[in-house]
Structures are given as structure tokens and as C-alpha cells.
Amino acid sequence: MKILHIETSSKNCSVAISDGEELLCLCEEVSENYKQSESLHTFVEWALEGAEISLKDIEAVSLGKGPGSYTGLRIGAASAKGFCYGLKVPLIAVNSLETKIEPFLGQNYDIIIPLIDARRMEVYCAVFDGNSGKMLTETEAKILDEQSFKELEGKKILFVGDGAKKAQEILQISGADFNENVYPSAKYLIKKSVEKFNRQDFEDVAYFEPFYLKDFHSVKKKSSENA
Numbered sequence: 001m002k003i004l005h006i007e008t009s010s011k012n013c014s015v016a017i018s019d020g021e022e023l024l025c026l027c028e029e030v031s032e033n034y035k036q037s038e039s040l041h042t043f044v045e046w047a048l049e050g051a052e053i054s055l056k057d058i059e060a061v062s063l064g065k066g067p068g069s070y071t072g073l074r075i076g077a078a079s080a081k082g083f084c085y086g087l088k089v090p091l092i093a094v095n096s097l098e099t100k101i102e103p104f105l106g107q108n109y110d111i112i113i114p115l116i117d118a119r120r121m122e123v124y125c126a127v128f129d130g131n132s133g134k135m136l137t138e139t140e141a142k143i144l145d146e147q148s149f150k151e152l153e154g155k156k157i158l159f160v161g162d163g164a165k166k167a168q169e170i171l172q173i174s175g176a177d178f179n180e181n182v183y184p185s186a187k188y189l190i191k192k193s194v195e196k197f198n199r200q201d202f203e204d205v206a207y208f209e210p211f212y213l214k215d216f217h218s219v220k221k222k223s224s225e226n227a
Contacts, residue, residue, distance in 0.1 A: 001059045002051075003193055004044065004083060005186040008036040008076030009068025009096040009210075010116070010162070012183035015043040017051040017058075018190045025050030026187050036075045044079075058087055060202075062193035064184050065093035066211035067124040067139060068116055073210035081205050090202035092193045095211065097139060099188035100160050101128050110155040111136075114182075115163030121145070121170070123163035124213055130158065141213055146172045 002024075005016040013036045014028035027043040027050070029035065048054060063080040066073045084091045100114035109130035116124040121144045127137040142148065148171055149157070157176040159167050164180040196202070 001194070001197060002053060002057050003060045003062055003092075003190070003197065004047075004058045005062045005189040005193060006040070006044075006076050006080050007064035007096065007099060007184045007186040007189060008040060008072040008079075009064050009066050010072065010183045011069075012185060013039045013043060013072075014064075014184070014186040015040065015047045016186035016190065017047045017053065018194075019051075021190055021194050023187055023190060024053070026185075028185060030183055034069060034072055036072050040075060040079055055083070055087060058083070058089060060090050060092055060193070060197055061087075062092040062094060062189045062196075063210075064096040064099055064186070064189055066096050067141075067213035068096050068184070070212060073212065077208065077210045081208065084205045090197075090200075091205050091208060092196045092201070093203050093208065093211075094189050094192045094196070095126075095135075095139060096184040097124070097126050098128075098133070098135075098192060099184040099186075100182050101133060102188035102191065103182075104130070104158055104160065105133050106131055107158075108156060109158045109177075111152055111157045113149065113157065113159050115159055115161040115167055117161070117163040117166060121166070123166065125163070127152075130156070139211070139213065144170045146170060149173060 007014040097114040160182040164178040168178040
């Protein structure tokens, strides 16, 4: 089965094409300016070209559903739903945190904790088993302090993602490893998406919403006192 994979929840705009679990082509770029609106459809075209297939060959679309960048998630979801409607194919959604742990499974870590940097001392996170990849705690918005994750002391822990730098400065956990240069990638949607495809675990395209985790808050400029 040929699946189009889209991941736009972070600074990494990422598109992949797979045939089953075989990666055919990957196009992605990490940008501080969040270029999803500019790059996503170009990357889809390039990925299809690299995989030597056309859109009509796509049998499903998979999406990193978040949590993450509100704007990035909206762009990714709108595009994924558009492809599903146009191609009349199912939509598969995968928690974006799961795409951060995939490359580190089976590397002698008891626990892997992906962290997405949110505002101030807050991160979006979940706890995963370092071997099986099983989610051990639900995804949450967590305010970090010195006692955060202390209940895991004594285990071999890896913190990954752009929130890891913030965590390394605050957490008091001996022996933990931190890797901040990890972003969700479409290539790590493949395994979970194929599993969901085989189970026919699809989203309702009409009603699907990304996993924002928190409501979007815009910043209102203060009006001048003399206005």
C-alpha cells in the first residue's frame, strides 16, 4: 500500500512516501521560520517525484496529529484532509510525540520522554517504554521544576526534542541523557500508520481536528492610553 505521510507539528516540515513499511522518498527541512505554508505542497510534489508515483497511486494519507505548533498543525491537517477528500482515501492520525522516540527504541534506555517546547517553563510530553515504545503516561502539558520526573530516578532515561534543552537546565535527575536536536519526522509515521491501516483504524475526515492539547491564545496589543 502506498501512503503519503505528513508531519508539520514542529519546525520540521516533513513529507514521506512509503510502500507498506518501505520508505520510498523523504523530503523535509527544519526552519526557524516555520515554512510549512510555503513548503508543504512543494515537498509533496518532490516526494511523489522521488518515489516515482503519482497522487492517484496514494491509498491513504497519514498525519502527525500533534501536539505541537498550532499553525503548523492546522496547515498539515487542512492539507491532509484535502488530499483525502480529493483522492477518496482514508486518513490516519499518529501522535507526533511517537515519531520522536522511534529512532531511539532498543538502545538500552528504560524510558524515553519526548519534550516539545511550549511557553515559559512548559513542555508537551509523554513517557514511553524505551524498548517496546509503549506509551506509559498520557500526553500532557507539564510545567517543569526540579522535582519533575523524580519518580523515574534510577532508570536510564533519554529526553528528546526541542524541550530537552530547557529540561536539562532544570531537572535534577542523575544519569539522564538529553538530545534537543530531534524533531518529528514523517518517516517515523510509517510503522504506526501501516499498523493502523491494517486495522482499518481511520479518522473521520469531516470531523477530524489536530491534537492541539491547549487552546490557541493570541496576544492582544495594549491600546495607547492616549487613544
